[in-house]
Amino acid sequence: MEEPPAIELRGLTRHFGERTALRRVSVRVPAGTTLAVLGRNGAGKSTLLRILSTLFAVRGQLGLLSHEPLLYNDLTGRENLVYHARLHNVGEERVEQLLEAVGMERRAEDPVRLLSRGMVQRLAVCRAVLHQPRLLLLDEPRANLDPAASELVEPLIGRGAGCTRVLTSHDPQAALAEADLVLGLKDGRASFVGAPEQLSAAKLAELYA
């Protein structure tokens, strides 16, 4: 018997007033795989992630890494993570484990507003994976991270994370390298759904035209 998918969207449509942000989008994402959502600015990528976060948040099994770090500027990194750990009923030892994993243990007592964007992004990664979610929604997950920091967060949000992932990136090649499945959005429509190797250079160029 076929395993149920982690995500199955059938004819998803989203209107903002008279504007249609997503039109009849269908995609099926098997558990443990990575879906890359590609498309130029305004294609509907962020709307799709927003809808998925609303649909899956109720179960507390979702990790969201978006443009906003979702951290309080005047709390320290550790205080922020302990706060989220308590909301998710996660032990505080997990916080220390993650701070160490992303190399932030020495700056954990600094208020978030005093940290660089890269450091804040590392803390945001910790927040997103604190409760070991089954589904990770990653919107530009490596924004502001240098190569060394990217390497640090790789086990947490990369393929090694072992969960279903939906990711968007401004760099289509980087996203394709991580993807098992690609959803190409153009003007809110699913212009391409398939494996990365099926996406031709011409089709990719068309998505961003």
Add this chain to the structure above:
Amino acid sequence: MKTTLTVLRKDLRLELRTLETVPAMTLFAVTTFVIFHFGLNRATIDGQLAASVLTTTLLLAGMLGVNRLFVAEREQGGFDAFLLAPVDRTAMLVAKAAALFTFLTVLEVIAVPAFGLLLLGPSLGRSLPGLIAVLALADLGIAVIGTLVSAIAIHTRARDLIGPVIGLPLLIPALIATARAIGPLLAVHGSSSPPGKWLAVLALYDVVFALIAYAVFDFLLED
């Protein structure tokens, strides 16, 4: 309860660290007493006039706290992060109302003695227990209605205006009941206990709005 305490602890920690809300509320209240002192052109006031000045000033100072209540949640993604957690959303209502109640209490610890020094004729000592009881009930009403209004306003562009525009009319009955309950306490040779009728009105008002807030708060957290 655990979630409520977690959110409340975070809010109090943020306020202690930033001092953005309570000092502004307190300064506003004390400045208003000074303005009344000169505006009324009287050395002292008592009775119903004193009660009205005190109640109105505390209510308006409280609105400053109402306006700030959800700012960090909105601007720093607190709402989104909270909604991702498998917790009862009512915990945020209770925590925010408790935080606002705490802010109002700290405001009154400073503002009421200042009122006694700057404006009030009769001594505060005799009426203090009754005054504390009335203000506690009034604070509860402001905290519940303020949290509700703030949660509505924060999703709008004119959030600084929406809070007072919706909140003040809703709080008029509480203002009347508070002023009427405090009036006899602040009169020369007045009573040492507040009138039971107005205390009951305040308590009933608190209960009704607590139930309304409980019923609708979940929807207000949605985008």
